[in-house]
Amino acid sequence: MAWRRILFGVLAIGLVAGAAYAAFYVAPEERTMGAIQKIFYFHASTAWAGETTFFVCFVANLLYIWKRKPQYDWLGVTCAEVGAACITVVLITGPIWAKPVWGIWWTWDARLTSTFVLWILYICYLLLRTLVDEPDRRALLSALFGVFAFIDVPIVFGAIRWWRTQHPAPVIMGGPGSGLDPVMRTVFFFNVFAMHVFAAFLIVERYRLASTKHDVEVLQHEAEAR
Amino acid sequence: MKNLNSIFAAYMIGWGVFFLFFVSIVKRTNDLRSEVDRLKKTTLKEK
Numbered sequence: 001m002a003w004r005r006i007l008f009g010v011l012a013i014g015l016v017a018g019a020a021y022a023a024f025y026v027a028p029e030e031r032t033m034g035a036i037q038k039i040f041y042f043h044a045s046t047a048w049a050g051e052t053t054f055f056v057c058f059v060a061n062l063l064y065i066w067k068r069k070p071q072y073d074w075l076g077v078t079c080a081e082v083g084a085a086c087i088t089v090v091l092i093t094g095p096i097w098a099k100p101v102w103g104i105w106w107t108w109d110a111r112l113t114s115t116f117v118l119w120i121l122y123i124c125y126l127l128l129r130t131l132v133d134e135p136d137r138r139a140l141l142s143a144l145f146g147v148f149a150f151i152d153v154p155i156v157f158g159a160i161r162w163w164r165t166q167h168p169a170p171v172i173m174g175g176p177g178s179g180l181d182p183v184m185r186t187v188f189f190f191n192v193f194a195m196h197v198f199a200a201f202l203i204v205e206r207y208r209l210a211s212t213k214h215d216v217e218v219l220q221h222e223a224e225a226r
Numbered sequence: 227m228k229n230l231n232s233i234f235a236a237y238m239i240g241w242g243v244f245f246l247f248f249v250s251i252v253k254r255t256n257d258l259r260s261e262v263d264r265l266k267k268t269t270l271k272e273k
Contacts (some may be wrong), residue, residue: 036229085247098238212258219265
């Protein structure tokens with residue numbers, strides 16, 4: 001129903017607007033970096049939403065391989081595309097934060113490189129789908145590739161925990177000595193929640209596109225059979 | 227506020243990417259819906 005989707009969209013946009021307001025006006029300014037640290041709320045929450053989306057893609061890919069239902073293929077491509085959009089934003093906002101703080105836009109450290117590889121893998125996933133015309137074969141090949149691509153997600157998560165990197169050490173789940181000011185922490189988790197709702201909204205919209213594409217393929221197949 | 231340009235750029239470009247992605251979803255969905263309508267009309271005519 002259209003009104004439900006519109007309501008969901010308004011809710012998602014309202015939440016991300018509220019999250020941005022909280023990042024700018026509620027969270028205190030970080031002592032060493034100053035105002036530029038405000039990018040962290042948008043950058044990190046988008047990264048979390050992207051990785052959750054890739055996890056859903058991974059589950060959908062496994063379910064497709066097991067059950068061979070087209071709905072899992074639609075969910076897989078949907079989540080791959082939404083996740084790739086999130087990681088694109090992460091790869092843009094990160095360097096914008098890095099230039100004033102590090103003095104460089106980019107460095108090939110473990111976290112940045114593994115995130116870039118993640119983006120490349122899911123772009124390849126989406127490109128692979130354009131190369132195969134037969135729907136079942138396309139779905140199976142991309143599901144197998146999607147399972148392989150997901151291997152990079154835990155590497156991205158662990159990169160700043162396992163190796164010394166230029167990227168800041170984790171402030172959430174970072175072990176002893178890490179952490180955030182309580183207000184910053186609350187604002188950060190509100191941003192994470194808002195970005196997840198926004199990603200869910202994009203998933204709903206993109207899933208409709210996938211199911212409509214299936215309708216077109218069925219109708220085309222029927223027309224050709226006649 | 228120091229580095230305001232960078233903060234503004236990060237939020238504007240980031241949300242710009244999401245906006246363009248959303249517009250592309252809406253456009254592709256509308257194109258496919260038109261295609262569904264066209265194919266259904268063709269099928270009805272043939273019947």
